[in-house]
Amino acid sequence: MTWAADGFGGVGKAARVRPPAVGAPDFKRMLGADAWARLPAAVRRRFGAHAAAQEIVYRGRMRVEATLAGRLFAQICRLIGTPLAPWTGDDVPVDVDVHQDRRGGLTWARTYHFAGRRPILVSSTKLMDARGDLLEVVRGGLGMALDVIEADGALHFHSRFYFIEAMGLRLRIPDLATPGRAHVVHEDLGGGAFRFTLAFNHPWLGRTLHQDGVFHDPEA
Template identity: 45%
Template sequence: MQAVRKNETASGDESPLLPRLLGGNWYRLHPSVRARFAHEPEKPVLYEGVMETVYCSKAGWLFAQLTRLIGNPLTAHRGHNVPMQVLLTRREGGGVWWQRTYGFAHPFTVISAKRANTKGQLCEYVGMGFGMRLRVFASNGALHFVSERYFWEIAGVQVPLPHWLSPGETHVIHADLGGGDFRFTISMDHRQLGRTFYQTGIFRQRP
């Protein structure tokens, strides 16, 4: 799964976003992880795999229902060994659009975009201006994204949302497994409600 190629920030920096954010820690990533995340995809990239676990709590299910109004960013389903496709594309406006399709009996699709905001910070946007600002770091060769704040953006201004109104801190891990495979794990943990979502699975790029 790839991230952002070039993003002009308020300071005029047009260097690749993730290498810039990570600095010297960029080279602590596994080489295959760096290859996947160094640039925006020049053409659509398709990853296929199996989500070994797809979990949401009762509170997570409620969050998923409430967020239908902003584009289904959360899945209310549970399951094991769920086939999944992830399509990455570039669109007008910059950044990378991720389309994740879960192969349930009734397929479920989540669409989001990763791109820099006007301050050059990495954000993930869903629908109607809602999104989350992300902190990125490298650990044991894996790439980590952790949400710092959820927001509603209007006219380029991000209005912070209360933590209690979010599904919890989001932590995404991309870890290379060798041989073209990687593990994708996402967890969401709410301060009062505990773990609301958890998913993990193994993927590889489709030729």
């Protein structure tokens, strides 16, 4: 069963959950036909159902920022893998390898090339659970539930809550013990380019992490 945290750290009633890994997310179904149609063709191509069967590498450069609290969260998370970039920098070269994982989900494997440091891999997988909800998971059983919407022709992902899974149980993590609510934006720029923006906003600490960069389709 799951202990679900309410608000900023309260604990709600326990409820049994099903295993989350059931396959690749169907973004068209989640958004609805009208919202999906408002996305540029390039975004629909990158996130369409066929994307799960391909391996694609996008290359770009990013500005990676974090407060002291954000850097602390990133370093602590290295104990279960590396779900967050632990360093900061301007104009950081980043390679993003998108491929299907063994569960059928879509994995984004991001390799950051910070100046003067060895390349570091940050990887996460988007998948659907048994109820059709969108999850993003990393190593160690850590994950977050996401809402996805279309706004002004861009794709927006908003985290709803964080959780950790162990032995078939999903334990919700209080908001105060996380880097904050995540907001990810995929905005097409035309000409085979897109902007990727990632921000975490903590209820007490404000913005803890922010990344912004431009990437290019491999054929562009």
